[in-house]
Amino acid sequence: MSPRVRTWSLLGLFLLLLAIPQLLHLLSDAGLQFVGTDSQATDAIGQLASDYRPWIGNILPVPEGEMEGLLFLLQGGLGTAALFYCLHRSRRSGGNE
Amino acid sequence: MHIMEGFLPVEHALAWSVAAVPCVAVGLNSIRKSVRRDPEAKLLLGLATAFTFVLTALKLPSVTGSSSHPTGTGFGAVLFGPLAMAPIAFMVLLFQALLLAHGGLTTLGANVISLGVAGPLAGYALFRLGRMLCLPGGLSLFLAVAVADLATYLVTACQLALAFPEPQGGFLAALVKFLGVFSLTQLPLAVGEGIVAVLVFRALAKHSLGDLTKPGRSLKSGEVAS
Numbered sequence: 001m002s003p004r005v006r007t008w009s010l011l012g013l014f015l016l017l018l019a020i021p022q023l024l025h026l027l028s029d030a031g032l033q034f035v036g037t038d039s040q041a042t043d044a045i046g047q048l049a050s051d052y053r054p055w056i057g058n059i060l061p062v063p064e065g066e067m068e069g070l071l072f073l074l075q076g077g078l079g080t081a082a083l084f085y086c087l088h089r090s091r092r093s094g095g096n097e
Numbered sequence: 098m099h100i101m102e103g104f105l106p107v108e109h110a111l112a113w114s115v116a117a118v119p120c121v122a123v124g125l126n127s128i129r130k131s132v133r134r135d136p137e138a139k140l141l142l143g144l145a146t147a148f149t150f151v152l153t154a155l156k157l158p159s160v161t162g163s164s165s166h167p168t169g170t171g172f173g174a175v176l177f178g179p180l181a182m183a184p185i186a187f188m189v190l191l192f193q194a195l196l197l198a199h200g201g202l203t204t205l206g207a208n209v210i211s212l213g214v215a216g217p218l219a220g221y222a223l224f225r226l227g228r229m230l231c232l233p234g235g236l237s238l239f240l241a242v243a244v245a246d247l248a249t250y251l252v253t254a255c256q257l258a259l260a261f262p263e264p265q266g267g268f269l270a271a272l273v274k275f276l277g278v279f280s281l282t283q284l285p286l287a288v289g290e291g292i293v294a295v296l297v298f299r300a301l302a303k304h305s306l307g308d309l310t311k312p313g314r315s316l317k318s319g320e321v322a323s
Contacts, residue, residue, distance in 0.1 A: 003299070003303075005297065007299060010292050011120075011296060012295055013292060014292045014293060014296070015290060017285055017289045018157065018289065019293070020160060020285075021158045021159055021160045021162075021285075022158060023156070023171060025162065029323060033165060034158040034159075034162060034164040035162065035163050035164070036098075036156060036163065036164050036165065037098050037163050037164070037165040037278055037279055037283075038098045038099075038101065038165075040163060040278045041098060041100075041275060041278050042101060042104065042259060043280075044148060044257075044261075044275060044278055045104060045257065045261050046154055046273050047274075048261040048262075048263055048264075048271055048274065049261045050105055052106075052261070054101070054102065054103025054104055055103050055106075055107060056102060056103040056199075056203055057102060057103060058201060059195065059202070060195070060196070060198060060200040061198070065225045068197075071196070071197050072154050072155075072156065072197065072199075075150065075151075075154040075192075075193075076151050076154040076155060076198065078150075079147045079148075079150035079151035079154060080151050081146040082143065082146075082147035082150070083148060083297075085143075085149060086140050086141070086144035086147060087144065087297075087300055087301060088145045089140055089141050090137075090141070090144070090301060095170075
């Protein structure tokens with residue numbers, strides 16, 4: 001297999017992996033509702049130690065709903081930009097070798 | 098996941114924080130050495146940090162109907178050795194705890210241990226094992242990254258089970274419960290993370306850094322790029 005074919009098939013495999021859960025849930029009655037493992041773990045703590053109360057809260061208020069999505073998107077976007085910047089820079093510096 | 102703010106009892110939070118300090122210190126030292134040996138490594142370190150930064154921000158849906166995020170630490174561990182990842186994880190976690198209310202300051206130590214120490218160590222060990230068994234470089238990288246992801250969640254589950262043992266069954270019963278939350282959800286994400294790491298490495302190896310076997314680097318680019 002040529003490197004290019006291999007790269008594309010890896011990419012395809014990855015996208016498939018992302019798409020399958022979405023498809024499964026579109027087909028089921030539940031609709032697209034994904035519960036985060038974070039909140040599931042918090043629930044599990046509630047079952048194991050029902051009298052436990054977090055003894056300290058977040059410094060900044062927990063962002064909710066769309067704001068949370070936006071912040072996570074921003075983080076992902078910034079990181080991706082940095083990632084491609086590094087790839088680009090290494091490409092230039094590597095060209096001289 | 099990162100353990101949320103306040104969701105570890107005071108003693109546990111303190112103990113994990115104390116444990117995390119030397120790990121970060123040793124990691125900083127290891128990074129300093131890598132950079133002194135090879136100034137170009139700075140760029141790669143930035144790349145490894147960005148990779149972890151992005152992947153821990155991705156809350157991806159999984160087949161179980163839950164969503165979770167990958168870890169991204171196995172990639173840097175393979176490039177720079179497992180020690181370098183503790184300070185990187187610390188930076189990423191601090192940012193997320195302060196600005197995103199994802200994780201927390203009191204649980205920072207515990208999260209550094211799972212994300213920045215345990216995951217990278219497990220991933221790196223598997224990578225070395227893969228190379229010893231003469232597996233192809235790409236496959237070794239894939240396995241290392243996937244296992245680093247899973248090991249991180251395994252350790253998180255242990256930390257939670259230690260803090261919240263089941264009244265009857267104790268630590269083990271609680272561990273099973275927490276693993277039940279993570280394991281199935283995390284499996285496809287770990288596989289996906291492994292694939293992405295191989296893709297990023299190939300992009301890196303194809304155009305630049307013709308040789309990643311400089312001191313402190315453990316992979317020949319040709320081994321993954323072909």
